[in-house]
Amino acid sequence: MPTDTKSHPWMALSAPGAIDAMLAEIGASTVAELFEQIPQDHYRKTPLDMPPALTSEMELRRDLVTRLKRNGDCEVNLSFLGAGVWQHHVPAVVDEIVGRTEFATNVWGSYQSDHGRNQAWFEFSSQLGALLNLDVVQLPVYSWGCAIGHAMRMAARITGRSKVLVSQLSDPERLSVIRTYCQPRDMDGSIEVVTLAADPATGRLDLEDLKAKLGDDVAAVYFENPAYLGTIESEATQISKLARAAGAETIVGVDPASLGVITAPGDYGADIVTGPVQPLGVHMQCGGGAGGFIASRDEERYVRTYNGFLVSIAETQREGEFGFGLACPHQNSYGMREDGNDWTGNSTYLWAIAAAVYMSLLGPEGFAELGRLIVSRARYAARLLADIPGVSVVWPDGHFKEFVVNFDSTGKSVAEINTALRTHGIFGGKDISDEGLNLGQSALYCVTEVHTAADIRRLCDTLKEVLA
Amino acid sequence: MTRLLEFHAAKWDEPIVMEMGRPGGRGQIFPEPEAEVSKAVGADLIPSNMARKDRPELPEITEFEAQRHYLHLSQMTLGMMGVSLFGTCTMKYNSKTSEYATLRPELAEVHPYQHPDTLQGVLSIFHDFDGILQSLSGMDQFIFQAGGGADAAYTMAIIARAYWADHGMLDQRTEMITSIQAHPCNPATAAAAGFKIVNLPLEENGYPSLDALKAAVSDKTALIMINNPDDMGIYNPEIKEWVRVAKEAGALCFYDHANFNGVMGRLSARELGFDACMFMLHKTFGAPKAGGGPAVGAFGCCDALAPYLPCPVVVKSGEKFILDNDRPKSAGKVREFWGNVPQVVKAYAWTRGMGAEGIKLASDISVVANNYMDKRLSEIPGLVISNPEISVNRMEMTRWSFAPLCEETGVGTVDVANRMADFGIDPFWMSHEPWIVAEPFTPEAGELWSKEDIDLWIDVIAQITHEARTDPEMVKSAPHNQPIAQVKGDVFEDPEKWAMTWRAYQRKTGAIDRTERRRQ
Numbered sequence: 001m002p003t004d005t006k007s008h009p010w011m012a013l014s015a016p017g018a019i020d021a022m023l024a025e026i027g028a029s030t031v032a033e034l035f036e037q038i039p040q041d042h043y044r045k046t047p048l049d050m051p052p053a054l055t056s057e058m059e060l061r062r063d064l065v066t067r068l069k070r071n072g073d074c075e076v077n078l079s080f081l082g083a084g085v086w087q088h089h090v091p092a093v094v095d096e097i098v099g100r101t102e103f104a105t106n107v108w109g110s111y112q113s114d115h116g117r118n119q120a121w122f123e124f125s126s127q128l129g130a131l132l133n134l135d136v137v138q139l140p141v142y143s144w145g146c147a148i149g150h151a152m153r154m155a156a157r158i159t160g161r162s163k164v165l166v167s168q169l170s171d172p173e174r175l176s177v178i179r180t181y182c183q184p185r186d187m188d189g190s191i192e193v194v195t196l197a198a199d200p201a202t203g204r205l206d207l208e209d210l211k212a213k214l215g216d217d218v219a220a221v222y223f224e225n226p227a228y229l230g231t232i233e234s235e236a237t238q239i240s241k242l243a244r245a246a247g248a249e250t251i252v253g254v255d256p257a258s259l260g261v262i263t264a265p266g267d268y269g270a271d272i273v274t275g276p277v278q279p280l281g282v283h284m285q286c287g288g289g290a291g292g293f294i295a296s297r298d299e300e301r302y303v304r305t306y307n308g309f310l311v312s313i314a315e316t317q318r319e320g321e322f323g324f325g326l327a328c329p330h331q332n333s334y335g336m337r338e339d340g341n342d343w344t345g346n347s348t349y350l351w352a353i354a355a356a357v358y359m360s361l362l363g364p365e366g367f368a369e370l371g372r373l374i375v376s377r378a379r380y381a382a383r384l385l386a387d388i389p390g391v392s393v394v395w396p397d398g399h400f401k402e403f404v405v406n407f408d409s410t411g412k413s414v415a416e417i418n419t420a421l422r423t424h425g426i427f428g429g430k431d432i433s434d435e436g437l438n439l440g441q442s443a444l445y446c447v448t449e450v451h452t453a454a455d456i457r458r459l460c461d462t463l464k465e466v467l468a
Numbered sequence: 469m470t471r472l473l474e475f476h477a478a479k480w481d482e483p484i485v486m487e488m489g490r491p492g493g494r495g496q497i498f499p500e501p502e503a504e505v506s507k508a509v510g511a512d513l514i515p516s517n518m519a520r521k522d523r524p525e526l527p528e529i530t531e532f533e534a535q536r537h538y539l540h541l542s543q544m545t546l547g548m549m550g551v552s553l554f555g556t557c558t559m560k561y562n563s564k565t566s567e568y569a570t571l572r573p574e575l576a577e578v579h580p581y582q583h584p585d586t587l588q589g590v591l592s593i594f595h596d597f598d599g600i601l602q603s604l605s606g607m608d609q610f611i612f613q614a615g616g617g618a619d620a621a622y623t624m625a626i627i628a629r630a631y632w633a634d635h636g637m638l639d640q641r642t643e644m645i646t647s648i649q650a651h652p653c654n655p656a657t658a659a660a661a662g663f664k665i666v667n668l669p670l671e672e673n674g675y676p677s678l679d680a681l682k683a684a685v686s687d688k689t690a691l692i693m694i695n696n697p698d699d700m701g702i703y704n705p706e707i708k709e710w711v712r713v714a715k716e717a718g719a720l721c722f723y724d725h726a727n728f729n730g731v732m733g734r735l736s737a738r739e740l741g742f743d744a745c746m747f748m749l750h751k752t753f754g755a756p757k758a759g760g761g762p763a764v765g766a767f768g769c770c771d772a773l774a775p776y777l778p779c780p781v782v783v784k785s786g787e788k789f790i791l792d793n794d795r796p797k798s799a800g801k802v803r804e805f806w807g808n809v810p811q812v813v814k815a816y817a818w819t820r821g822m823g824a825e826g827i828k829l830a831s832d833i834s835v836v837a838n839n840y841m842d843k844r845l846s847e848i849p850g851l852v853i854s855n856p857e858i859s860v861n862r863m864e865m866t867r868w869s870f871a872p873l874c875e876e877t878g879v880g881t882v883d884v885a886n887r888m889a890d891f892g893i894d895p896f897w898m899s900h901e902p903w904i905v906a907e908p909f910t911p912e913a914g915e916l917w918s919k920e921d922i923d924l925w926i927d928v929i930a931q932i933t934h935e936a937r938t939d940p941e942m943v944k945s946a947p948h949n950q951p952i953a954q955v956k957g958d959v960f961e962d963p964e965k966w967a968m969t970w971r972a973y974q975r976k977t978g979a980i981d982r983t984e985r986r987r988q
């Protein structure tokens with residue numbers, strides 16, 4: 001590579017002569033000499049085949065923006081998609097803070113040099129703990145599904161049992177991750193995933209089936225509040241009592257955006273709580289905003305089974321001063337390799353900071369208002385949709401921001417309807433017809449605080465036109 | 469020696485956010501539902517037994533107070549504001565152009581379940597970037613679902629599981645072989661996937677011997693997982709033979725290509741014989757680390773393993789890009805959706821900004837810079853290189869040791885790391901567990917830093933070793949101009965004292981809030 005060409009803006013030592021000067025100091029005459037460890041027959045034979053370089057920022061930006069503009073987005077279009085990633089309002093201050101280069105590019109220093117970031121992490125756990133009414137919150141893992149997977153493995157470690165119970169109406173996306181984490185039956189340490197019947201009238205867990213399946217081999221019962229199909233599990237206390245009586249852990253998945261209006265899981269007997277971080281101020285980013293938290297009571301039997309980073313407040317050598325550090329650092333895979341709890345690594349910690357800023361902006365009143373606004377508008381949308389001939393809402397009451405809309409009587413498939421809606425700039429709800437849920441031609445609609453009454457009317461008017 | 473720059477970190481004596489604010493303070497307001505909405509649905513829409521009755525104990529502050537508080541916290545994070553030669557993590561410039569591009573609504577406000585016709589822009593980036601990684605590795609297909617390097621290792625483990633199950637041999641192929649020097653995520657993820665772990669020890673050449681491998685492989689071996697070069701900067705010259713031996717025994721071979729920076733454009737994982745590999749986009753490919761993610765472990769494999777890949781896989785069909793979910797043999801998902809999309813876009817942007825020539829130049833520079841560092845570090849008394857008897861030039865990073873200094877002065881690697889921050893230099897990476905080298909530190913210069921940056925970094929090390937001899941207490945009690953003094957570690961293993969939330973802290977200490985504290 002010639003060193004006398006233009007130097008590259010991202011590499012100081014690409015400046016003319018810079019490498020040669022270094023070589024001279026090392027006492028080497030060629031770069032190749034420094035690669036002496038690699039045997040000749042290891043070098044690749046095929047040349048690199050890459051598109052031309054775009055070394056000027058101008059050209060690079062043009063390429064990125066031109067490509068991204070080929071996407072349709074949920075600001076230009078009116079979207080009712082949810083199911084694990086939801087369109088919520090992201091306050092501008094959150095964008096500013098997560099964009100700060102100190103937060104965006106840091107890696108791992110000392111507890112002192114990372115103090116600000118560590119405090120932001122602790123504030124994530126503290127504020128989320130206040131929403132959940134729980135004392136321990138781990139920094140987020142990769143996603144909600146991964147959080148559930150780890151929580152189930154925690155429960156298996158705690159109880160020494162190897163079966164978990166989940167609703168038959170689970171999200172197939174999360175369930176696929178859960179099954180991965182619970183691993184195949186014929187391997188060491190596998191956990192069997194057994195589905196529980198749901199009450200067709202309400203979408204909630206069938207408690208009789210739960211009682212029948214709870215035995216001394218069950219490590220945990222998992223349910224969500226609100227659940228995949230939007231329903232609120234109003235018998236939560238009952239479920240956790242039944243689980244406890246059988247010696248099983250109660251694992252709950254919650255949407256943190258609901259916690260201003262829905263009871264904190266710490267108050268209805270949940271032992272381990274999981275949920276998505278994305279609703280707390282993280283853009284959807286085509287799924288790149290995913291992150292999943294795990295929380296529990298502050299008991300050693302839980303704390304000692306976490307897989308990742310637990311940030312604790314601590315004193316410093318200076319009187320009256322706080323610092324932060326990792327609690328129980330030796331129990332994870334950094335400390336114990338294959339003998340640690342599952343594994344950990346780079347995760348989604350920037351979203352912990354986004355969520356910390358978001359929660360501090362909303363405060364208790366903000367969460368209450370947000371919850372009321374979402375549930376009101378979602379219920380309104382359900383009402384209006386149900387008034388359209390041929391359209392019905394499967395469980396019209398008792399849901400939070402998502403609900404199931406059935407189109408069986410329209411004679412059209414969800415796929416056809418969504419294609420037609422798209423030509424009107426509307427992204428209809430997620431097609432759940434092929435998910436084995438026995439709900440016919442149905443779609444999961446999501447309505448949040450970003451959807452105004454006018455948006456909802458526009459959806460209904462367009463649907464009428466499309467179905468006519 | 470160059471004069472060391474004066475530095476002092478920002479210190480704001482910032483309260484915990486939970487202590488801030490006043491009753492009724494607001495940072496965000498949401499409108500009341502429209503009249504037509506309230507009229508139609510009424511109030512109290514949550515079943516009464518599930519309606520929240522308590523007020524969550526969150527701060528009540530203004531929008532400005534939230535902004536200022538978190539800006540202060542960012543200022544009390546050294547980040548890459550000084551010189552960060554954090555080994556094993558390949559610190560790079562994270563381009564603002566790509567950062568800003570991904571903040572546009574055309575990506576930020578995009579849903580993964582949108583119809584693929586409305587995702588052609590981002591899918592084209594995935595597809596073309598897949599092609600670039602294919603070229604760099606020789607693999608046939610990449611996916612980006614894994615949320616980090618460890619998650620890509622986990623992806624390998626579950627693909628091996630699916631592969632052996634499909635061949636009816638999962639009950640026989642139960643072992644994963646790796647080196648004790650491999651990143652902990654390799655054994656940890658394979659164990660979490662249900663495999664038994666065989667760790668090969670290092671021998672005098674700095675890597676496990678071929679004989680040890682031969683003794684370990686058998687018809688029980690499901691896969692081997694290995695990185696090369698390792699974190700000592702040593703390249704295992706027998707790696708081709710390793711792969712041949714392992715494959716002869718029927719095992720799958722996975723190349724943990726996290727240490728790719730020194731060999732970019734020189735090696736092809738596939739040509740070395742590997743079946744699969746992973747690249748860390750938040751490391752080698754210029755996406756930011758963000759203090760620990762969002763990250764991406766790009767997982768690539770050969771055609772024989774492609775049927776087992778987690779779905780969806782981005783493929784081109786005619787003129788369109790589609791999400792292929794139709795893989796009946798798929799191992800299942802490691803994470804929801806298709807990956808940390810903005811990070812993939814940034815990594816694509818990095819490869820485009822560099823081009824093939826730039827990438828090769830970066831690899832040259834990173835190895836030249838590391839050897840320059842080795843030269844200068846070797847001139848500082850009290851330091852010793854790992855495997856001192858191995859005299860070859862190291863690759864893109866080298867593990868060093870403060871063992872002689874520690875013996876002489878009592879100042880060890882943790883002390884030096886703490887002291888470095890006093891000069892505005894990010895504390896270095898020491899080593900993964902187990903510490904094979906005593907008092908370790910592992911610098912990696914990469915291609916970003918200038919000679920002046922590298923010299924400054926080394927001058928600071930030299931200065932601290934000097935201080936260790938003249939004023940060891942000062943070093944041991946460092947840092948002295950960071951936002952806080954040394955954190956006391958006693959609470960971290962003590963269930964009575966650890967506190968992972970403010971509510972736990974208050975419960976355990978009966979803590980009073982800051983206003984009270986100040987009054988006392």
Ligand SMILES: Cc1ncc(COP(=O)(O)O)c(C=O)c1O
Nearest residue numbers: 345346556616617618651695726
């Ligand atoms: C060699 C190697 N493999 C794997 C990993 C794991 O990557 P991550 O932290 O993204 O999970 C690392 C991390 O630095 C590494 O150095």
